[in-house]
Amino acid sequence: MSDADRDAAPTGLRRIALGVQYDGAAFRGWQAQPGGGTVQDALEAALARFAAMPIRTVVAGRTDTGVHALGQVVHFETPLSRADFSWVRGLNTYLPRAIAVQWAAEVPADFHARFSACARTYDYVLQVSPVRPALLAGRVGWVHTPLSVAAMREAAVHLLGTQDFSSFRSSECQAKSPVKTMYRIDIVAHGEFVRFRFCASAFLHHMVRNLVGCLVAVGRGRAEPAWLAQVVAARDRGVAAPTFMPDGLYLSEVGYPSRFTLPRPTLAALPGQAAPGASEALDRCDRSDEGGAATAEYPEAAR
Missing domain, CATH: 3.30.70.660 (Pseudouridine synthase I, catalytic domain, C-terminal subdomain)
Structure with missing residues (x-):
């Protein structure tokens, strides 16, 4: 069984993907750390407030302190049924100004933010x-x-x-x-x-x-x-x-x-x-x- 198969959404849970933009200068990198101050800490805190339950995220690629993102992708599981844009609007209400969710989409159970990336x-x-x-x-x-x-x-x-x-x-x-x-x-x-x-x-x-x-x-x-x-x-x-x-x-x-x-970010052709x-x-x-x-x-x- 692959890592992606083991991480498939359990029955009864929806898998949601998010596109996230952030200013890395304001954080201690992506990955959660003791004492907080990371992008993951801030995003999961916003998810917990909006969903009224703890939620863990999986990210496409961890970034270091000072590195920014225009098109970071994460996924998480939730029993909640909400419109895609409700996740965007709700999370951005609770996120600091240096982080903004750009889009949300319900994805199949076999989608994995990291392992599905090509x-x-x-x-x-x-x-x-x-x-x-x-x-x-x-x-x-x-x-x-x-x-x-x-x-x-x-x-x-x-x-x-x-x-x-x-x-x-x-x-x-x-x-x-x-x-x-x-x-x-x-x-x-x-x-x-x-x-x-x-x-x-x-x-x-x-x-x-x-x-x-x-x-x-x-x-x-x-x-x-x-x-x-x-x-x-x-x-x-x-x-x-x-x-x-x-x-x-x-x-x-x-x-x-x-x-x-x-959704894909619009990148200028070079x-x-x-x-x-x-x-x-x-x-x-x-x-x-x-x-x-x-x-x-x-x-x-x-x-």
Whole structure:
């Protein structure tokens, strides 16, 4: 029996999925901790007040302190029968301003926020400015020297496809395998901002922040684009650039098979590089649950 089967909703309970947005700077990460102060603590407190009973949530991907979410997904079980939007309106009444439920949907008993996911998309927003940001402090990363977007795009090609990403995992990573499939990378300049977008089957702990650190090193001229291929091949965290700050990292979307008919956040289309067969790999979500089963083996988020 799979983990997802063991976690199926008991008879008589409804399984509800939520799309959640939050400002990670206001919390001690996602996962509940003694003393509270996490996104999970706040969401479950709001659920308990609205449902008048304790409710535990399961999340698509845990995020660290300072990491934000535009499209986090959670699920929970409840005996209550309420309209989808009633969950949205009711929970937002009790949630702090830095968290907002975007949508709610009743889902089949075999849906699992983490194990059913077949792809995840993270954005990293970086401000390129001589002085550090004030109004956007905590919401964007920052570098004070100019970057070559062309060089970073050239380097990003070496990260596409199914590869061993050991050079980009933290020492605390608990994933069973460092092998992931990077479907697409987009790097686009918007005035003094640069946005990085990564879409993959799953991510290792700190993987996106480590990828951004390496791409920025190339963009600043400290390394050639081909260096990134050497970093990947080394499978050694020590040869990569330092981990970038969490401030500009956003969990933008979690992909599921279309049979679950979940709402999707609207992400602006960006020009970028896609791995050969990336579209076909993502289409597995619509053909079967194979992608979700593979993701279940690697529970770590990019954090």
